[in-house]
Amino acid sequence: RPPNFPPGPPSLPIYGAYWLLLLNNWTYIHKAIEKMRCRYRSNLLGFYLGGVPTVVACDYETIKEIETRPEFLGRMDTIIARERGLGKLLGVILADGPLWAHQRRYMLRHMRDFGFGTRSASLENLVQQEIQDMVDILNGKKQDKGIYRDGLALLPDLFFHILLNAIWSMYAGDRFSYTDHGHARFIAQQGIKFVRANDPTGRALALTPWIRHIFPQKSGFTQIRNTNTKLVEVIKKTIDEHIRTHSEDHMRDFIDIYIKEMKTNENNPNGSPFSEEQLIFLGWDLLVSTATTLTTTLSMYIMYMMHHPEVQSNIQNEIDTVVGHNRLPTLNDRSKMPYMEASLRELMRISSIFSLGIAHRATEDTHLRGYFIPKNTMLLTGLHSYHNDPEVWGDPHIYRPERFLDEKGQLLKKDLTLPFGAGKRLCAGETFGRQNMWLILTGLLQNFTLAVPKGQKPPDLHTVNGFHQTSPEVWFQPLPRT
Numbered sequence: 003r004p005p006n007f008p009p010g011p012p013s014l015p016i017y018g019a020y021w022l023l024l025l026n027n028w029t030y031i032h033k034a035i036e037k038m039r040c041r042y043r044s045n046l047l048g049f050y051l052g053g054v055p056t057v058v059a060c061d062y063e064t065i066k067e068i069e070t071r072p073e074f075l076g077r078m079d080t081i082i083a084r085e086r087g088l089g090k091l092l093g094v095i096l097a098d099g100p101l102w103a104h105q106r107r108y109m110l111r112h113m114r115d116f117g118f119g120t121r122s123a124s125l126e127n128l129v130q131q132e133i134q135d136m137v138d139i140l141n142g143k144k145q146d147k148g149i150y151r152d153g154l155a156l157l158p159d160l161f162f163h164i165l166l167n168a169i170w171s172m173y174a175g176d177r178f179s180y181t182d183h184g185h186a187r188f189i190a191q192q193g194i195k196f197v198r199a200n201d202p203t204g205r206a207l208a209l210t211p212w213i214r215h216i217f218p219q220k221s222g223f224t225q226i227r228n229t230n231t232k233l234v235e236v237i238k239k240t241i242d243e244h245i246r247t248h249s250e251d252h253m254r255d256f257i258d259i260y261i262k263e264m265k266t267n268e269n270n271p272n273g274s275p276f277s278e279e280q281l282i283f284l285g286w287d288l289l290v291s292t293a294t295t296l297t298t299t300l301s302m303y304i305m306y307m308m309h310h311p312e313v314q315s316n317i318q319n320e321i322d323t324v325v326g327h328n329r330l331p332t333l334n335d336r337s338k339m340p341y342m343e344a345s346l347r348e349l350m351r352i353s354s355i356f357s358l359g360i361a362h363r364a365t366e367d368t369h370l371r372g373y374f375i376p377k378n379t380m381l382l383t384g385l386h387s388y389h390n391d392p393e394v395w396g397d398p399h400i401y402r403p404e405r406f407l408d409e410k411g412q413l414l415k416k417d418l419t420l421p422f423g424a425g426k427r428l429c430a431g432e433t434f435g436r437q438n439m440w441l442i443l444t445g446l447l448q449n450f451t452l453a454v455p456k457g458q459k460p461p462d463l464h465t466v467n468g469f470h471q472t473s474p475e476v477w478f479q480p481l482p483r484t
């Protein structure tokens with residue numbers, strides 16, 4: 003251990019402290035870290051994962067410090083990130099340095115023109131049409147046996163089509179047709195499999211990349227390669243079609259704008275940050291994040307509603323009062339529905355699907371909270387530990403939306419949760435995600451009571467481990483409200 007490194011478990015050969023974490027919890031590394039936090043009585047832990055110095059922050063102030071200090075904005079250069087980017091660190095999520103800063107700014111600025119991260123009537127309209135389709139399927143007016151069968155609906159598949167269409171319409175100017183649900187589902191499933199072949203630390207594969215030659219299946223390498231190949235193929239085919247039909251006079255979507263930029267910068271003597279491969283991985287980031295994080299959060303929400311009919315009924319009362327039954331809820335209604343907002347905030351707190359955030363990297367030797375942090379340390383944000391800390395939340399294991407409301411039932415102004423991270427690496431999809439989850443959930447709860455299938459117990463609330471947590475497949479019974 004470097005001198006003055008934060009307290010934490012000792013190192014054993016090859017995988018360092020990873021052995022001890024696995025011994026504490028084989029499946030969920032964030033639960034093992036929670037145990038270490040109690041054992042070492044420290045909100046900042048330090049240990050070695052293989053040869054990588056690693057620190058985990060578990061309290062608000064230290065997490066915020068990691069999220070905001072410029073020397074902590076790097077990302078880890080792992081075999082997984084490079085395998086994903088066909089040998090390079092591309093896109094936004096896994097990139098760092100000047101390419102990351104430039105491309106993040108560019109992507110946010112120009113996706114905004116098509117409704118991403120802002121209020122957009124056309125995007126809201128599209129999502130509402132999709133929600134109406136979902137309501138019609140669940141009412142038996144339209145057929146889709148893949149997601150609705152014998153009165154039961156399948157999570158998370160129910161949401162793949164709506165959400166993929168929302169993001170794809172901005173990036174690629176297209177949507178998967180109603181009769182092509184299967185294709186959207188296939189893409190989303192590849193994304194979920196990719197995420198599940200991984201974990202927030204990169205697992206043994208990132209720590210000892212050579213094991214992919216000995217255990218390609220067990221190490222997750224084959225699954226990463228296979229799913230990535232399929233995802234890249236879908237995106238590349240769409241970009242190639244755009245290049246073939248590109249017209250400077252008519253910008254149909256983000257891909258068109260980006261292609262124009264590639265052409266303008268083609269002969270730039272200083273090189274260009276715009277390339278087709280970078281465009282592929284910007285699309286990858288948007289598509290896979292949407293398919294995995296939002297569908298998981300929505301599914302977990304419904305699973306919690308099955309456990310908490312009283313919360314569901316409070317929300318339905320709020321919807322009935324503010325919206326009624328003659329139209330779907332719109333984003334104009336959102337500020338008038340504090341209980342609904344609190345129920346989603348509480349779900350993101352208790353489930354903390356990014357249980358350890360996305361690993362940052364220290365780009366120079368520095369100090370944090372008085373401890374020494376060597377260059378290239380992996381910095382994890384212990385969002386699960388922080389969101390479930392009894393000293394902060396009192397009764398963190400109880401799902402209780404009221405904790406975010408004042409005595410008049412209004413939403414507390416200050417939100418102390420950090421499900422989307424913070425600072426310069428703040429999740430690029432936060433606004434898009436919050437808006438669309440709100441629209442989908444209120445549309446669903448306006449029309450249905452979300453019930454446990456007859457004769458079954460409420461579902462187990464566990465998640466499936468991965469790069470972030472994902473929801474298991476669960477069937478629920480949408481009972482039409484009269």
Ligand code: HEM
Binds near residue numbers: 289295422426432
């Ligand atoms: C409930 C849904 C979501 C949650 C909880 C979530 C959470 C997060 C978190 C914790 C990070 C890492 C922040 C850090 O590095 O410290 C992140 C990064 C990111 N997210 Fe999300 N996310 C969600 C949905 C989305 C969606 C829908 C998109 C895109 C459509 C998206 C795009 C991104 C991107 C591009 C980054 C990388 C930002 C950067 O490194 O500069 N996310 N997200």
